Structure formats: structure tokens, C-alpha cells
Amino acid sequence: MQGFVFSDPLALAAACLAVVLVGLSKGGLGGAMALLGVPVMALTIPPVQAAGILLPILIVMDWVSLWSWRGTFDRRVLKMMLPAAMVGIAVGWATAAWTSDAMVRLIVGVIALVFVARWAQGAIKARRSPATPRPHNAAAAGVWGSLAGYTSFVAHAGGPPYQVYTLPLRQDPRLYTGTSVVFFAVVNMVKLIPYAALGQLDVANLTASAMLMPLAALATLAGAALVRRMRPEVFYPLMYTMVTLVGCKLTWDGLQAL
Template structure:
């Protein structure tokens, strides 16, 4: 572990960004957390320190958004997410994480740019909400589960399927909170099996929990006071940032 001053200088901003994301402000902020913490500790250790924090953030977010969700989307996506996590666990040693980051980043950039072109381009118009598509839901959920396990990047594939549904912002946030809370809970066993959730990492996680809780409630407050007309452009912009970050990380072989 790095000296406390250096460690917390990176860890506190990282946890703040992830907490704001967990509160409902989009996956791009969450993608910044582990890379920032990895500036001062090895990447796998950074991920291990974050996992207990993410679970506590999930509990806080579940409380805040307990009255908002969308069961149909969860039912369609969770089986694929479990498949993706299982595949990630089975193949994590064989498939470079950079390859997954590169592919997910490229697809997500195209997805976000298409939204901005359709909304603000020469043929701008309000596209109708997409209907539920079980096959597409399973595909993107599998990629989300896989990306979450091997590259801590489950947000962009999830957004690719769910944002075009154009759910109410509170409904969307509550549903996404439940989806990722379940995924993070499932990932605990593989992390224990890898030996990364040791007492040193758990102690570091515990010291950062107050920051995590405050940031999560702060993100939720912002979303609760945001109009849908502002929420969705922000979410697509976050997706664009997330995709760019993933793509950049992917080409850093």
C-alpha cells in the first residue's frame, strides 16, 4: 500500500466520482474510479478495494431509489448478465481486458454519436421509444456482465440497450441501480477466489466508505431534480465519455 497521503489523494476523488455515478449520474464517472486509484496501487488491488465500496454504494442507492424500478427490463437482462460474469470468470486469463475495452468503447462511441446526430443533426427529430427486445437485451446484458468482470466496464453495453427505451429518469435510475447491485453481489465470490479481498484491502475500503455514501446521495439528489429533457442528453454524453475512455484504454497495449 502507498503512504496514506498519496493513497487518499487518489482514492477520495476516485470514490467521489463513482459515488456520484451510483447515485444516478451515469456510467462515465464510474469508469474513472479504478483508473485513478490504479495510479497509486496495482490495478487488480484497486478493483478489489472498490468492490466492497461499490456494494455499500449499491445499498445506499437501493434505499434512495427503492420506489422506482422497471421489472420487465430487469427480468430480460439479468440472465444475460449472469452469463457474462460467468464467461468473464472462465476466460479472464485468456482474453486481454484491453480487447474488451477497445470493442465496447468503439460500439459505445458510435451509439452516443448516433443519438446526437439524430437529435441535433440536419434531420433532427424525436425518435420514438424502442420496444423491449429479448434477444438484444440478453446480448447487451451478457456484454455488460462480461465487461464488468474483466474490465470494470459494464455500463456502456447496459446503456446501449436501456437508453433507447426512454424510461422516466427516476424509473431508469432505479432499474439500473438494481441491475448493477445484483451484478456486484455476484462478483464477490470470484474476487474472494482470486485472493484479492484480504484484510488490507478491506481495511482500505472501510476507511473510504463515508465518502462513498455522501457522494451516492449527492448524485441521487441531482437526478431527482433533473428534467427528462436534460437527463437523456446528459446520459448520452456520459456514455460518449465512457466509450472514449474505454477505447483509449483499449489501445494502450
């Protein structure tokens, strides 16, 4: 694909918003905003192209996060989930030719809505009774790790499947964050190979990535600063509302186009 990707002002605005949301998330404001990256950009350009533009930006953010959380990770989680994630990436690569833009929009929309539903369910359970840590389960880690790899490949939306397995472990927040940083840094680096093979790292997309990179860096720094100031009880309901609206929009668009 040649030419300027964001010749439409609306597409440029959506891309900037998507990068800011992902950057704030990488800075520490949580996975809900990261989930909005591809869906928001996909409102104006094909979702596969949106994912291709965001991948180099995500990798640069990963490097910053790896340095920030160096030495803090759960080896057992990574040993069980990363090999499965590689399988999920391979499945996504193998089926890319048969996955239409409409199907990707539908997948991303459903992922967003399931993510919100699980968050709501967890909030209700937390009010009823305190959660107890769940022990490791290799089979469950394999299933959710592979789904995380697949959804990460399709739309950089591997967070929800990853969280389905890891959140019930009730890890220390620092250990949870550091482990997720390593997991997705490895996943994103591996995704460079299939994305390049599929032509999503062409000159036009890489130029768009480079153009958005300074904004991504500023957003990441802003996220790290805001996380020390913003009240979670205000922020998270707002973000999950946004995820719900975008998820409904993309699910509807995907169903209409199928």
C-alpha cells in the same frame, strides 16, 4: 497481497478521485463518471486490484440507491437481462486466469471510447429527429445483458452494454433509474463470489475499501445535492471529455504492453 495498497501518494490520490467520481455518479450525476472509477485507479495500480477495492464500496452505494428507488423497476427488463448477466460474470470468472493487466487496461479503454462514441452518435441523432421507443427484444436483451455482466466483472463497466439495450426503450427516467439500480445491485452482489475466489477481497484490499468508504458516502450525498443544481449542458461534455482522455490513455497503455 499484503501491506498498504496506497503507499504511493499518487496512487492514493487516484483512488480518492476514482471513489469521488463513482460516488457522485451513484448520487445521480450519471454513468459517465462511474465508468471512470476503475480506469482512474488503474492508472497507478493493477486494474484487477482496483476493481477488487471498488466492489465493496459499490455494494454499499447500491444499498443506499436501492432504498432511494425502492419499488421502482421494470420486471421485464430484469427477467430478460439478469440471467444473461450471470452468464457474462461466469465467462469473466472462467477467463480471469488468461486475462492480463494489459488486456484489462485495453478492454476498459475500448469500453470507455465506445461509450463516448455512442453518446456522440445519440446526440447527433437527437438533433436530427426525435427518438421513438423501441420494443423489447429477448435476443438483444440476452446479448447486451451478458456483455454487461462480463464488462461489469472485468472493470465495473457494465453501464454501456446495459444502456445500449435499455436507453432505446425510452422508459420514464424514474423507471429507467430504478431498474438499473436493481440490475447492478444484483450483479455486484453476485460478483462477490468470484472476486473472493480470485483473492481480490483479501485483507489489504478490504482495508483500502474501508478507508475509502467515508469518502464514497460523502461523494454519493454530494452527487444527490449537485444533481439538483448543475446544468447538464455544462456537466456532460466535461465528463465525456474526461472519459475520452482516460480511455485513450488506457487503450494506448494496453496496446503497448501486449
